[in-house]
Amino acid sequence: GEDVEQSLFLSVREGDSSVINCTYTDSSSTYLYWYKQEPGAGLQLLTYIFSNMDMKQDQRLTVLLNKKDKHLSLRIADTQTGDSAIYFCAESITGGYQKVTFGTGTKLQVIP
Amino acid sequence: DVKVTQSSRYLVKRTGEKVFLECVQDMDHENMFWYRQDPGLGLRLIYFSYDVKMKEKGDIPEGYSVSREKKERFSLILESASTNQTSMYLCASRGQLDTEAFFGQGTRLTVV
Numbered sequence A: 001g002e003d004v005e006q007s008l009f010l011s012v013r014e015g016d017s018s019v020i021n022c023t024y025t026d027s028s029s030t031y032l033y034w035y036k037q038e039p040g041a042g043l044q045l046l047t048y049i050f051s052n053m054d055m056k057q058d059q060r061l062t063v064l065l066n067k068k069d070k071h072l073s074l075r076i077a078d079t080q081t082g083d084s085a086i087y088f089c090a091e092s093i094t095g096g097y098q099k100v101t102f103g104t105g106t107k108l109q110v111i112p
Numbered sequence B: 001d002v003k004v005t006q007s008s009r010y011l012v013k014r015t016g017e018k019v020f021l022e023c024v025q026d027m028d029h030e031n032m033f034w035y036r037q038d039p040g041l042g043l044r045l046i047y048f049s050y051d052v053k054m055k056e057k058g059d060i061p062e063g064y065s066v067s068r069e070k071k072e073r074f075s076l077i078l079e080s081a082s083t084n085q086t087s088m089y090l091c092a093s094r095g096q097l098d099t100e101a102f103f104g105q106g107t108r109l110t111v112v
Helices: none
Strands: A004-006 A009-013 A018-024 A031-037 A043-050 A055-058 A061-066 A071-076 A085-092 A106-111 B004-006 B010-013 B019-025 B031-038 B042-051 B054-057 B064-070 B073-078 B087-094 B107-111
Touching: A004 A085, A009 A018, A018 A085, A018 A106, A031 A061, A031 A071, A043 A055, A043 A061, A043 A071, A071 A085, B004 B087, B010 B019, B019 B031, B019 B087, B019 B107, B031 B064, B031 B073, B042 B064, B042 B073, B054 B064, B073 B087
Parallel strands: A009 A106, B010 B107
Antiparallel strands: A004 A018, A018 A071, A031 A043, A031 A085, A055 A061, A061 A071, A085 A106, B004 B019, B019 B073, B031 B042, B031 B087, B042 B054, B064 B073, B087 B107
C-alpha cells in the first residue's frame, strides 16, 4: 500500500534555504506533489513533478526526485516569513480513482 | 477559478448527534474526497466518490458515511458523533484528467 513520510518540523532563518524531505513507498506513483497549507486555510498546490522527471524548478522552488530511493525533496531558496506553513508531500497514480495519498506534513517555521 | 466550498468553517456538536458536513464544487469534477487532518498524522482519506451515487472507502471509514446524489455535492455524515471525531475535515475534488486536487477551506469540528 501507499505510505508517505515526512519529518514534522523544520526551522530556518529568513533568507536561508529550506529543504523539506519526503519518502514514499508506492513505486507506481505517477505524480508527486507538494501542497502548502497556511494557518486556517485549506491546501494549495505548490508544485508537482511527473515520476519520469528528476528535477523541476519554479522560481524559488526546486523539486528533486530520486526514484531509486523513492525520495522527494522541496528546496525553497531565500526563505521568507510568508513561507511559514505546513508543507505536505503527496503522491497519486494515473487512472483508477485519482486518489491522492498525503504525508504527515512538515511545519516550516521561518525565524526573522 | 476552481471553487470547492465547505458549508461551515467551525462546528461544535454533542456526542451522539448526527452531523452533516457539506461540500460543493463548481468544476464538474468526477472525483470528490473527504479527508481528516490531525496533528502528526497528516491527511487521512475517509471516503471518496468517482461518480454520482458511487462511493469507495478510504483508509479510515469507520464511524462515517457519505452521500453523493448530485455531481457537484459530496456530503460526509457522522451517524453518531464521538469525541475522537474532533478534527479538521477537508473536502477535495479532482477532474479525471486533472493533475491536481483542489481543496476546500476546511471544517473544524469539535465534538463535546
